[in-house]
Amino acid sequence: MIIRELKPVEKLPLSLLLEADPSEEMIRSYAAEGDVFIAEKNSCVAGVCVLLPLTDETVEIKNIAVAEPARGKGVAKALISHAVTIAGQCGFSIVEIGTGNSSLDQLALYQKCGFRMKSIDRDFFVRNYPEPIIENGIQCRDMVRLELTL
Known part of the structure; x- marks a missing residue:
């Protein structure tokens, strides 16, 4: 697997990003302002993440999604590790990530990667x-924010 930055001439893997965020408008907005990284296996996109600077010190992993056939194989962990490495190389001291209160697997993953709950x-x-989001039988209402200090 290789992880690389999406080139400006390449098409945004929108269908995959929509799995983590149902708003195409929001995705296009933060993807245009941030850096998009893709994980490729056998020339196929296995995962994607968007890294968005918030301040001079803080960068956010704004979206992270893994294609169904690649789930459970370490792609998300590799993308998070790559994003954290890039953040450090760019001089950021804090990496943030947010997820819904109903995203139980994601909450566990982020904490396993060293993130701590912030707010x-x-x-x-x-x-x-506009539409309710239901995940794991729970309505997604609240954004749980986590951070990792580098």
Whole structure:
């Protein structure tokens, strides 16, 4: 597997990004402002993440998604590790990531990767998405924010 930055002439892997964020408008906005990285296996996109600077010190992993056939094979961990490495090389001291209160697997993964819970933005998904999001039988209402200090 290789992880590389998506070239400006390459098409955004929108269908994959939509698996992690149902708003095409929001995805296009932060992807245009951030850096998009793809994980490739056998010339196929296995995963994607978007790294977006927030301040001079802080960068956010804004979206991370892994294609169904590649799930459970370490692709997400590799993308997170790559994003953290890039963040450090670029001089950032904090990496943030956010996920829904109903994203139980993601909450576990991020903590296994060293992230610690920072805050909860109550009703974030209710305010920002027109349709309810249901995951693991739970309505996704709140954004759980986590951070990793480099």
